[in-house]
Structure formats: C-alpha cells, structure tokens
Amino acid sequence: MVNCNVKNWQGEEVGQATLELKVAKEENAAHILHRAVTRQLTNARQGTASAKTRAEVRGGGRKPWRQKGTGRARAGSIRSPLWRGGGVIFGPKPRDFNLKMNRKERRLALRTALGGRAEDLIVVENFAEQLPQPKTKELALALSRWGVEANQKVALILVDSPDSIYLSARNLCYVKLLRADGLNVYDLLNADKIVATSEALAKIQEVYND
Known part of the structure; x- marks a missing residue:
C-alpha cells in the first residue's frame, strides 16, 4: 500500500490518498520489468x-x-x-519484430513499475478548472510548486486530458501526458517524477488492480 499526500493547485497539502496494487515478488520484479520494457521498445520498431x-x-x-x-x-x-x-x-x-507477453504479465509489470516509483509519486487535486485556457507557463509553475525540479522528466497522469491541459503541456518537452487507463511501463520508469490527480489514482486502482 502506498500512502500519499494530496496537494492543491498552490502546492499545499490538503488530504491523503492511498494506492494498493498487487506487485510482483521482489526476486521476480526486475525480470518481469525488463521483459515488459524490452517488449514495448521492440514492438515500437x-x-x-x-x-x-x-x-x-x-x-x-x-x-x-x-x-x-x-x-x-x-x-x-x-x-x-x-x-x-x-x-x-x-x-x-x-x-x-513483435514480441508477445501475456496480458496478466503485462498488467503485473505495470503495477510493479508504478509501485516501485512510490517515492517519486506526487498526487494533486484535479486542476482542470485552474486552466480554463491553455497556459504553458501556469502549468510549469504549478509543477514546480508540487515539487518537480527544473527540467525533471514528468509523467502527468490524468483521467482524461482537456484541450486546455493538453495544449499547456504540449510545449513542455519534459512532460509526458498519460491517461490513467492507458499507462505503459517505459514512461513510468523513464520519468523522474510521476504526477497524478486523485481521480487518476482511483481510476488506476479500478482498472489495473485485478
């Protein structure tokens, strides 16, 4: 189980959130993550x-x-x-070049990758209302208030991506926008920080915890 503090748009802690995922055993985790990343990169060829x-x-x-x-x-x-x-x-x-991997293995690798990045996980409130119009600068300032240092690679996980957030994040080369129901192992492991809304965390719990 992962316990996280939930931050608001200003970076203040306003609550708690938990994420409980079934992850691989410690002795098997590195192997299954390696297989998942190799499969993803190979299938992209x-x-x-x-x-x-x-x-x-x-x-x-x-x-x-x-x-x-x-x-x-x-x-x-x-x-x-x-x-x-x-x-x-x-x-x-x-x-x-496609490699095959069982669905249960893929989902286990995804949960293991997310569980292993618990220390780098930042949970925030839904901030769509704070960006009614695309403002790249405002999103960059919000990321710094949440604890993301300059030019750290960020995986930003949302339930859905409104145009205002998509267009704001598009010009930030270090931000990768991900949907909560469309995560992948490589982006989770490649990011320095993972920022997820509390709604996205609940969606992850619902979709992947089987």
Missing part, C-alpha cells in the same frame, strides 16, 4: 528497413568481360556485392 540483393538490383545481366585472357579477376555481373552499386549481402529485409 517499424521493421521496414530493406536492402536489395544482387538479384534485385537493376542491371548486371551481361558478363562485363570474358572469363579468361584479360588479366583481370573473373566477374559475372556488375551488380556483384563486391562492386560499387552492387547488391547487399545479408542486408535487412522487412520483418515483424
């Missing part, structure tokens, strides 16, 4: 890299010179991989 073999490069059908008598090394095609403009030996071809 497009797999569209492609190079032509000597059979696919245009031209090279005619033997450039006769086999014997020229004094030069024998050659059968100007598209040999040994030649400039020739094919590529064992070059990349389009492929599927």
